[in-house]
Amino acid sequence: MTPSIELTxxxxxxxxxxxxxxxxxxxxxxxxxxxxxxxxxxxxxNEQLTHAADEMGRLYRTELLASRKxxxxxxxxxxxxxxxxxxxxxxxxxxxxxHAVSDAADFRIVLLRVLDERSGMFEARAFAGLDRDAIQKLxxxxxxxxEFESWLKDEFRVSRSYFIRQEVKFWGxxxxxxxxxxxxxxxxxxxxxxxxxxxxxxxxxxxxxxxLSVDDPVDxxxxxxxxxxxxxxxxxxxxxxxxNSALYERLNESxxxxxxxxxxxxxxxxxxxxFVSIVSHELKTPLTIVLSHVEALLENVGxxxxxxxxxxxxxxxxxxxxxxxxxxxxxxxxxxxxxxxRMHRExxxxxxxxxxxxxxxxxxxxxxxxxxxxxxxxxxVVVEADRTLVRRVVLNLGQNAIKFTPEGGDVxxxxxxxxxxxxxxVKDTGIGIAGEEIEKIFDKFYQIDSTxxxxxxxxxxxxxxxxxxxEWHGGEIRAESxxxxxxxxxxxxxxxxxxxxxxxxxxxxxxxxxxxxxTRLTVEMVAEVMNARMASLMLVDEEREELYIxxxxxxxxxxxCGTRIRMGESVAGWVAEHGTALLVTDIESDPxxxxxxxxxxxxxxxxxxxxxxxxxxxxxxxxxxxxxxxPFTEDDQALLTSLADRVARAWQxxxxxxxxxxxxxxxxxxxxxxxxxxxxxxxxxxSGSMAAKAVATGRRLGISEEDVxxxxxxxxxxxxxxAQIGTPVLHxxxxxDAETWALVAQHPARTVEIVKPIEFQEQAAEIILAHHERVxxxxxxxxxKGDQIPLGARIIGVVDAYESMTLGRPYRQAMSHEDxxxxxxxxxxxxxxxxxxxxxxxxxxxxxDTKLIPTPEAA
Amino acid sequence: xxxxxxxxxxxxxxxxHILDFSLGMEGYEVVxxxxxxxxxxxxxxxxxxLIVLDIMMPKLDGYEVCKAIKSDPETRQIPVILLSAxxxxxxxxxxxxxxxxxxxTKPFSPRKLxxxxxxxxxxxxxxxxxxST
Numbered sequence: 001m002t003p004s005i006e007l008t009x010x011x012x013x014x015x016x017x018x019x020x021x022x023x024x025x026x027x028x029x030x031x032x033x034x035x036x037x038x039x040x041x042x043x044x045x046n047e048q049l050t051h052a053a054d055e056m057g058r059l060y061r062t063e064l065l066a067s068r069k070x071x072x073x074x075x076x077x078x079x080x081x082x083x084x085x086x087x088x089x090x091x092x093x094x095x096x097x098x099h100a101v102s103d104a105a106d107f108r109i110v111l112l113r114v115l116d117e118r119s120g121m122f123e124a125r126a127f128a129g130l131d132r133d134a135i136q137k138l139x140x141x142x143x144x145x146x147e148f149e150s151w152l153k154d155e156f157r158v159s160r161s162y163f164i165r166q167e168v169k170f171w172g173x174x175x176x177x178x179x180x181x182x183x184x185x186x187x188x189x190x191x192x193x194x195x196x197x198x199x200x201x202x203x204x205x206x207x208x209x210x211x212l213s214v215d216d217p218v219d220x221x222x223x224x225x226x227x228x229x230x231x232x233x234x235x236x237x238x239x240x241x242x243x244n245s246a247l248y249e250r251l252n253e254s255x256x257x258x259x260x261x262x263x264x265x266x267x268x269x270x271x272x273x274x275f276v277s278i279v280s281h282e283l284k285t286p287l288t289i290v291l292s293h294v295e296a297l298l299e300n301v302g303x304x305x306x307x308x309x310x311x312x313x314x315x316x317x318x319x320x321x322x323x324x325x326x327x328x329x330x331x332x333x334x335x336x337x338x339x340x341x342r343m344h345r346e347x348x349x350x351x352x353x354x355x356x357x358x359x360x361x362x363x364x365x366x367x368x369x370x371x372x373x374x375x376x377x378x379x380x381v382v383v384e385a386d387r388t389l390v391r392r393v394v395l396n397l398g399q400n401a402i403k404f405t406p407e408g409g410d411v412x413x414x415x416x417x418x419x420x421x422x423x424x425x426v427k428d429t430g431i432g433i434a435g436e437e438i439e440k441i442f443d444k445f446y447q448i449d450s451t452x453x454x455x456x457x458x459x460x461x462x463x464x465x466x467x468x469x470x471e472w473h474g475g476e477i478r479a480e481s482x483x484x485x486x487x488x489x490x491x492x493x494x495x496x497x498x499x500x501x502x503x504x505x506x507x508x509x510x511x512x513x514x515x516x517x518x519t520r521l522t523v524e525m526v527a528e529v530m531n532a533r534m535a536s537l538m539l540v541d542e543e544r545e546e547l548y549i550x551x552x553x554x555x556x557x558x559x560x561c562g563t564r565i566r567m568g569e570s571v572a573g574w575v576a577e578h579g580t581a582l583l584v585t586d587i588e589s590d591p592x593x594x595x596x597x598x599x600x601x602x603x604x605x606x607x608x609x610x611x612x613x614x615x616x617x618x619x620x621x622x623x624x625x626x627x628x629x630x631p632f633t634e635d636d637q638a639l640l641t642s643l644a645d646r647v648a649r650a651w652q653x654x655x656x657x658x659x660x661x662x663x664x665x666x667x668x669x670x671x672x673x674x675x676x677x678x679x680x681x682x683x684x685x686x687s688g689s690m691a692a693k694a695v696a697t698g699r700r701l702g703i704s705e706e707d708v709x710x711x712x713x714x715x716x717x718x719x720x721x722x723a724q725i726g727t728p729v730l731h732x733x734x735x736x737d738a739e740t741w742a743l744v745a746q747h748p749a750r751t752v753e754i755v756k757p758i759e760f761q762e763q764a765a766e767i768i769l770a771h772h773e774r775v776x777x778x779x780x781x782x783x784x785k786g787d788q789i790p791l792g793a794r795i796i797g798v799v800d801a802y803e804s805m806t807l808g809r810p811y812r813q814a815m816s817h818e819d820x821x822x823x824x825x826x827x828x829x830x831x832x833x834x835x836x837x838x839x840x841x842x843x844x845x846x847x848x849d850t851k852l853i854p855t856p857e858a859a
Numbered sequence: 860x861x862x863x864x865x866x867x868x869x870x871x872x873x874x875x876h877i878l879d880f881s882l883g884m885e886g887y888e889v890v891x892x893x894x895x896x897x898x899x900x901x902x903x904x905x906x907x908x909l910i911v912l913d914i915m916m917p918k919l920d921g922y923e924v925c926k927a928i929k930s931d932p933e934t935r936q937i938p939v940i941l942l943s944a945x946x947x948x949x950x951x952x953x954x955x956x957x958x959x960x961x962x963x964t965k966p967f968s969p970r971k972l973x974x975x976x977x978x979x980x981x982x983x984x985x986x987x988x989x990x991s992t
Contacts, residue, residue, distance in 0.1 A: 285965070291968070292968070299970070312877075
């Protein structure tokens with residue numbers, strides 16, 4: 001428990017004590033008052049009064065004692081609530097709570113039911129004042145959620161609780177299984193056995209997780225508001241206990257998963273190293289043979305022993321071929337297993353593919369005088385799979401069958417298709433496989449006996465490759481055999497990929513492909529460019545349909561490790577499911593905002609955007625707590641969306657098969673440069689407002705939302721290349737010499753070069769390159785004129801000039817806002833596009849009024 | 860006159876062949892075995908002067924065979940050269956632990972192996988015999 005929660009408990013406990021004491025005091029005070037008035041009105045009844053005063057004193061003492069006892073009980077409940085750590089303890093706490101309710105609110109009978117999410121039933125979990133029979137009855141009868149909800153009528157509602165009088169009982173005989181206590185004779189107006197008073201146990205986000213129901217009040221009276229209030233305080237306590245217990249369970253579950261994952265990783269690692277050692281042994285054997293024979297041949301060059309030379313050359317040739325096959329197979333297998341092979345699924349006729357394979361195997365079979373045959377099959381069995389890979393499977397099984405079948409034997413192929421599954425069967429009349437060996441035949445390099453490997457040359461990877469391919473397609477491969485009689489291999493392929501559960505394993509997955517380094521850079525870049533104190537990157541766990549935090553800045557470690565959000569739930573889950581960005585200006589009023597981790601949000605505004613590879617959402621970026629403490633705006637959303645697209649680009653580079661790690665490296669460097677640039681910009685106090693100013697100007701000029709995104713991004717990165725020019729240039733007073741000028745003129749091109757690895761929009765690069773062009777054609781680097789300069793570049797040009805004028809340089813005094821605007825107007829038409837200057841001035845004046853953009857004076 | 864008798868043990872037939880050839884050229888008499896069990900049988904009958912032993916073999920591996928040779932007073936003086944694709948230090952150390960006299964990793968040079976055998980048997984390098992026609 002954190003200190004803050006303990007503190008909350010302490011406050012809560014003392015609050016309750018105080019409340020209890022005040023209640024008693026108030027009632028006693030009333031009594032004193034009435035006694036006093038009796039004294040004043042009847043001075044003659046002195047004796048009686050003294051007696052009454054004594055009585056009052058006694059009463060006060062008893063009440064005080066009772067109060068203390070009750071307070072002690074409450075305190076205990078609260079204490080237990082804080083130390084809850086297991087399900088066992090949960091039952092204990094619930095028990096304490098129902099007894100506390102019984103004592104404190106003066107009800108003899110108390111029942112607590114908890115909703116089981118899976119069954120949708122309210123189960124009886126804790127009882128007070130009930131005998132064993134009653135408990136059993138209540139435990140047997142579970143209240144369906146729908147029934148419970150039908151009780152929640154406004155007419156029964158008292159505060160957050162519900163009181164249903166016997167007179168209005170509306171459920172008739174439906175509850176004949178539930179328990180009605182025998183309370184004896186009751187007068188009209190008194191609490192009746194069939195009166196129902198219950199408090200829903202609801203969490204902060206409003207979902208009901210159980211309810212507390214009471215019966216048989218000691219005073220026989222129907223409840224007062226005071227009693228209901230008391231019950232509700234205790235109900236809150238029950239909610240906390242239940243939630244703590246659920247949290248604990250989730251924690252346990254996470255720990256278990258972590259352990260499992262570690263185990264799996266270790267197993268994989270073991271497998272990998274044993275694979276490496278086997279591969280190296282298998283490769284070395286033919287290599288050794290080749291090298292030793294070649295050496296012997298070299299030593300015998302020129303001798304007349306031609307038989308030996310021919311023999312040695314034949315061995316060398318054969319072994320070289322074996323080595324080649326081996327290397328190909330190992331590469332093929334490792335590619336398959338690393339998930340780097342791209343699967344090209346297409347519908348094709350399996351019958352055709354098997355025919356092709358038989359054609360290719362013909363020669364090999366003929367050499368061994370083996371008959372290849374296909375059993376009559378349907379004309380067409382269509383599957384949606386990777387044609388080449390499936391043919392590979394059939395070929396490997398065919399080769400395997402031919403290899404282990406003695407001369408004159410048969411190898412038979414059989415194809416069949418059902419609604420969901422297609423089957424290929426390869427049957428031989430070979431040597432067969434003994435029962436205990438059958439499980440191992442799909443292992444790499446497994447051949448039952450090494451003497452067999454001489455007789456049946458091969459690399460021992462064919463079946464492993466076949467198995468990998470089949471399983472990748474979500475299918476199954478199995479072998480049946482009888483030694484001496486033959487074997488039968490059966491492949492089952494799902495007809496459509498929707499039946500193939502494992503496809504996602506081999507396809508692009510951020511968890512596998514994106515390094516920790518890159519995710520850290522992503523978060524860093526987002527936080528720096530967006531000026532947010534908190535930034536987090538969540539990745540989609542497709543298997544479990546959940547999001548988890550991969551990296552974050554400004555979040556506590558336990559939150560990073562412990563947060564898992566279901567797809568569709570809360571803001572990030574919503575963003576992941578819909579694939580669109582979400583700007584929440586007030587987290588407290590947004591229904592999608594889960595209560596979870598709410599305390600981390602210093603400001604009420606939250607921005608969440610998806611990271612998409614193609615159409616697939618692979619992650620979500622969240623930012624919160626702007627350094628400026630202002631809410632996020634649509635402009636921020638445009639910028640973050642743009643950044644997320646570049647992030648996706650960088651990740652793709654890091655994971656693509658056909659690119660070298662060099663490209664991943666370049667993507668990382670681009671991100672690092674952007675981070676660096678954002679930090680430097682902040683030192684110069686531009687505080688990211690450039691993007692906002694550029695976007696505001698662009699919007700006034702009516703550019704599309706897509707262009708807004710590009711503009712926001714370019715405004716944040718357009719000077720990245722300046723860092724390479726070096727700081728002395730920027731700090732140098734006076735006119736620049738020709739050499740320095742040439743350097744400065746390069747910076748747009750430098751920027752383009754640096755961000756190129758994560759750039760995918762031609763227009764972004766164009767804007768960066770042209771942002772120092774002038775409409776009169778006297779700008780750099782290309783001397784473009786007027787409309788030749790992209791509009792985005794003309795906008796950036798104006799905003800950049802304004803920023804640099806108002807912020808000043810070490811060698812130049814900062815200008816006032818008004819002077820800067822005057823300067824822009826003066827250069828309008830020569831350096832700047834007049835249309836853009838107008839739009840900019842309008843935008844900045846409008847923003848000045850609302851103060852959404854911190855002006856340099858304010859910064 | 861033979862320079863000595865060498866037992867070559869390897870489950871890879873071509874390696875046995877090439878060693879047979881190279882050692883034969885050098886003037887050694889060569890006997891062969893294709894697995895560990897066969898090696899121990901041949902050992903009793905042939906009483907070789909030196910053994911070239913592969914490690915990864917079916918039935919009985921090279922380490923086991925070497926251990927057996929080195930724990931039998933009758934055979935413990937016979938030099939054993941382990942020949943293996945296992946090239947890590949631990950593999951070599953294990954080889955020497957079971958009493959091997961030398962450890963050569965694959966791929967190997969038959970010429971170097973012959974030189975090593977000559978050394979161990981105190982033989983000088985003989986002039987290459989002219990191969991018979």
